[in-house]
Amino acid sequence: MSQPEGVDRREVMRRAVYLVGGAAALATFDAGHAFAADVPAQFFSKPRLVLLDAICATMIPKTDTPGAHEVGVPAVIDGMMTNWANDGTRMLVLGALDMIDAQAQAEKGKLFADLSPTDRLNVLKRFDASALSMGDKGYSQLKNVILTGYYLSEPGATVELRYIHQPGAWEADIPYAQIGRAWAVG
């Protein structure tokens, strides 16, 4: 079976911290969403979970619809890292998270999660543009799982976008206004 976060000592210690403080960390999630409240993190250490949550909330914020934090994307990604990713992918994603924190430290002298919402957005925006232009695999994967976790969540697919499991018909040419949002699944 999959192992949490590799084997180096630093990670083992972070995980030990998380095992003690995990429930408290998860209590900060919006209790109205099952994913956020009920699933304990298995893969991420507490500091990285806080970082990931801050990145998710910045990447897909709450607007007139729930954002990635509200629909519990961090827990979904934690599950994917545990059940899907191999060690190489895990290290890539962890590396991207750490790079974002490093960028926050370099620009603002603080951890990403400790920045104001405006500073988070500016730091992530610059990081995103730079990492994508350089073909950073770790960040591409991180952005991939955040967007996938959000847009294929029930609120992401049906409140933010549109999804009908059983359309029952194919209407090949209709006014866009009749749907008004993108289909979550093409």
Add this chain to the structure above:
Amino acid sequence: MSDAPDFDAIVVGSGMSGGWVAKELSEKGLKVLILERGPNIVHGTDYTDMLQPWEVENHGRVNEDEVARDYAIQSRCYAFDTATKHFWVKDSDHPYLMSPEKPFYWMRGYHLGGRSLMWGRQTYRWSDIDFEANLKDGHGVDWPIRYADIAPWYDYVERFAGISGNAEGLAQLPDGQFQPPMDFSIVEQEVKQKLEAAYPTRKMTIGRCAHLTKPTDEQTALGRIICQFRSLCERGCTFGAYFSSLSATLPAAERTGNLTVQPDSIVHSVIYDPVKKRASGVRVIDANTKAGRTITARMVFVNASTISTAALLLNSKSEVFPSGLANSSDQVGRNLMDHVSGMGASGDYPGHIDRYYFGRRPNGTYIPRYANVTEPADDFVRGFGFQGGALRGSWQRGIWEPGVGASLKAKLRNPSGWTMHLSGFGEMLPDPNNRVTLDAAQIDKWGVPLIRIDAAYGPNELKIAERANQDAKEMLERAGCVNVNVHKRDDGSPAAPLGYGIHEMGTARMGRDPKTSVLNEWNQTHDVPNLFVTDGACMASSACQNPSLTYMALSARAANHAVEILKQGVIA
């Protein structure tokens, strides 16, 4: 102990072709046994089509370590994910041999219904252009049949299976018994108009596919209903809206009371009776207990799928047939073909951002072959066709396009503009050196010799692939697309590796001469009159159309012929 055989007929394999054989034989009153090497699948119960996107494990991503360990080959198929994993073989359980320089990625489903459960459902007739091709250009051997021989059987299987499509009156792609076609998107309509104006010798039509768009009473009686446009087909369709053995042929066979199905039954070899000069039955290995058993029958149909069918015949050695049953021609295992695949291009189609669609059409567009039909090609024989389609992208573009935050979310709320793609499928010539053989020194966990696949594209296939790539780009540009890119492959090849077409054919070809072919015009082995092969192995050429409909028609035709000659006492 009675000399009476256990069954009238044994059918090895329950997929696309085996299902048809079982249906036809049992409906004619024969007692039929289907032997399926994989587990039973219960139509509906064992499907995952009711899972919502957020209910799919890991959003479809199969554990990467598990993929590397157990699904290194199967995971290359677009239809492989956590919701369909149980329909693909574990490569670790079912190894085969190939050289790294000549890869053949063999995609397989070992379970009741076989690959009829995960197939692409595109259904096209062949024409005399295809059945005469070998004779005309000298590659391979002449087909022993022509379009007139198979046309009534195309009609027959189409009426039962249910094929949606539009009649076009094209010589190279004969019309069939169509249920109503699915509609083009607005951009597909425009691309069709511009393309046909720019190329008077080319045509674009809607894909012909095995989906019910106006079910008949016969289909309704089998519990099948109209397509719900979910496009979750690879998970199995609880509604039976697309044709599979499980939705159509096996239920039809079962209701006759004449069908017995034994899953988890690996056929080791076909038994040959040298006195009667007939196949007398099969040796079976229980997939779970590995216990052996022998089952007898008055006739045997081998429908194990092209590569496995060849392997089964090769493994059926006897004093009379030391190099494999029905292999006096030495053609069993030779002439392995797939379609040349992976070619094509895609581009953006400007405009129409105020138009959209409702539902998910499990089908695309089709450009029938024109090379060496309506337009001569100077540097290759045969030709290629294009599947395609124009849809609007969704949130996925946010992964690779820069942007974060509320502005990203606002952007992805709306779909992208329109993108049109064309995907080429080319004909592969029969080449006796493209082979399936057995490696007696290595066995699988049931003690059966491992299959070795040794095949490669020849120069004609590579020319077809290059032309298809060029043509796809040129057609999209002339149809009004911008930012047109040819599908690039990491290895620089113009085509995907062999196997990716998932259209294996040719390893026990039909032909007129027993010295150069394995099967006669009735899919009956030249050497053993009560032994038949009606899966892709029988194909003497590959054409460029998706082959399943032709397997269905040949299977129904051969089974009905077998019943006739059985009654006449010819093969009993």
